[in-house]
Amino acid sequence: MTDVSFENLVKQYYQPLYKFAFSLARTEADACDLTQQTFYVWATKGHQLRDPSRTKTWLFTTLHRVFLQSRRRETRFPHEPLNETEDGLPFTDPVLADHLDWEQVLAALGHVEDRYQAAVALFYLQDCSYREIAEILDVPVGTVKSRLARGLGQLKKILIQTGVSSRVGKAQDD
């Protein structure tokens, strides 16, 4: 791969990859590391990809794998109990639900079961079809949808419990 084509690839994908990484890791440093590592893997192994149309899926898949590998290296993934963060999540008037803060949403996502988080993040980032999400997570499409149903349900409950948005909860709770 030439320098120019690598630069173009970075320009095209670094933002969605970083947002996906941040959704998973929830710190800027870790998200940057994940994104950089993903492009590093591409620089060393990307030439093995025969179908250029699958580049996006390849990158997201790689980032997710790198994230899972980094998680396995940790003895225990830090996970704050919900009641400890409740005070840190300000009550939001339902009228303001249209202006959800990304930090609040990601904090809530952090309390969703680990195995659902990637699916939920990809669901909202909307960069990938269901088939692509299934490929990234290495599970069937049906599993993606069942994980999403549970993950979105958990996210909704957490947002309601923390009072971030009653409108979100109402919309999906009806």
Added chain:
Amino acid sequence: MTNEDVKKTLALYRPGSPDRIDPSFTEALDRVRPNSTPGHTPESPDPELPRWFQEHCASYRNLRASFLNIPVPPALPERILAGYKPPRASVIRLFRPAVILRAAAVLVLCLALAAVFWRSHGKDDDFNTYRNRLARTALRPYSMDLRSGDLPSINTYLAGHKAPADYALPGGVTKAQPVGCAILQWQGQPVSMICFQTGRPLPAGESADLWLFVINPSAVRNGPASPLPVLARVKTLTTATWTRNGKMYVLATVGDEAYLRKYF
């Protein structure tokens, strides 16, 4: 599809995405469209479904906007590119200037080392090498250029081929029987090789057991300048070397030094 099935399906629907053409959403989407026709579903249309769907879409857009608002460090692309090392081609391009310069440097170094080695170890034109060469020639099978027991004929032949012919034989050698001659080359100079029989029994296949080699001394570096014979053992031969009247002589025979001395 029940109303609950519709909600369950569309809860995973992402407005503004390719999901709108995903067949798994088609039927459920038909149920929430304002102009959907009731009657062909097992359940009466829920008038709340379109409203529920609108709220789902609004809530999805709000949450999606939150994810999209995640700030990306502006310096991230530069950091990624700074850490990128383009893979090197496995084939070395031989004609790049840097490669040529390196090759030239290695060649010069090799030549310099060879010159140093040459100077320290001497060239192949020194006397010891010359004498070893003569001994090998005498010990190995060789062909005489002229077979003759007549020394004047031998000298005529040598002179006719511009090899040293005006040599002087030591007194003892004049008593040996000449059997022929050959002309060797040493550093571009002719070497006269005159073969004799001493009268001792010869090994099978051999026709001579005493050899005299004559050369212009300028062709041999570090040769002995003494007119008196200098004896030395070379391989299985004993040799005597001396230089007289512009000729360098090497007399060689099978035997010890005492045996060779009696030819002088």
